[in-house]
Ligand SMILES: [Zn+2]
């Protein structure tokens with residue numbers, strides 16, 4: 337039986353699993369039910385299973401022969417969104433929804449694990465199935481801190497994201513940067529408060545913030561190379577209590593996203609410009625950064641491997657390489673900056689099935705026909721990396 341046929345035989349289970357997870361979404365690091373189901377499922381398959389970072393699950397399939405180790409990673413968390421899809425298997429948890437497709441990710445990887453474990457005798461090396469909690473807020477780092485990349489140490493990593501922006505039956509992938517890094521900043525500008533009728537006796541952080549905003553925009557337009565995609569946006573400014581008082585302090589928060597490797601230089605210049613502008617206006621400033629995601633940079637040879645698999649699964653004409661990279665991020669980057677990796681988008685967009693809504697939208701849904709394609713990609717990329725030929 338070919339891998340494709342094996343997947344067809346498991347399609348009902350695949351969809352059932354997805355719908356069950358969809359009805360029971362859980363927020364990051366609280367995926368207790370989800371991870372218990374995954375854990376028991378992998379144990380039944382005879383994998384070596386361990387928990388990691390609370391609700392993370394790692395299943396290890398050891399082939400009959402020696403070889404390399406490949407890590408397949410998926411994410412299992414849902415979002416704080418009130419579902420409005422009208423699906424019969426809608427979320428039963430108020431205010432929580434699988435609005436990013438991670439329900440599909442979890443079920444695809446479980447079925448991939450089932451198929452691959454049936455081929456243990458043919459496999460040389462190891463396949464690590466990693467079910468990661470809290471993708472939406474840096475869960476990968478926590479798993480790595482707690483040893484996810486040890487025992488065994490993987491040689492390579494593959495992962496995918498269901499993607500409503502491209503049609504079902506297509507796969508989007510490119511070598512190099514595919515998803516942006518993001519750093520959240522908080523700038524605290526301190527002046528000297530006083531009477532609104534005597535501003536010359538105060539140092540206004542609000543006035544200074546206006547200059548800071550202008551300086552950031554100038555930097556972005558006139559100094560930053562526009563062929564190196566960079567977004568600097570301010571999402572929150574807070575200062576002041578009353579119209580007749582110049583406040584002491586102002587807080588400004590936003591993010592810097594880069595789809596290139598020079599993100600550190602961008603942050604450095606951002607700091608110089610903000611600090612310099614504040615100084616010119618007699619204010620003190622403090623800048624803090626929190627890393628949202630690092631750059632997701634696809635390894636050349638792993639990308640080629642995934643592309644070769646995609647050619648077998650969806651055909652060369654359905655591999656999309658134009659307009660694929662995005663300024664969004666994924667903490668898959670935490671794995672792929674440590675070991676060679678490839679990350680790709682699995683098309684799920686289908687106008688007739690209303691599956692072209694934005695990710696994180698309350699009407700987001702996936703085309704379940706894309707799930708079998710994802711399973712085949714997982715299975716074939718793992719086998720191909722380990723050099724195992726089953727049905728070719
Ligand atoms: Zn997602």
Ligand SMILES: [Zn+2]
Nearest residue numbers: 436472695696
């Ligand atoms: Zn998401």
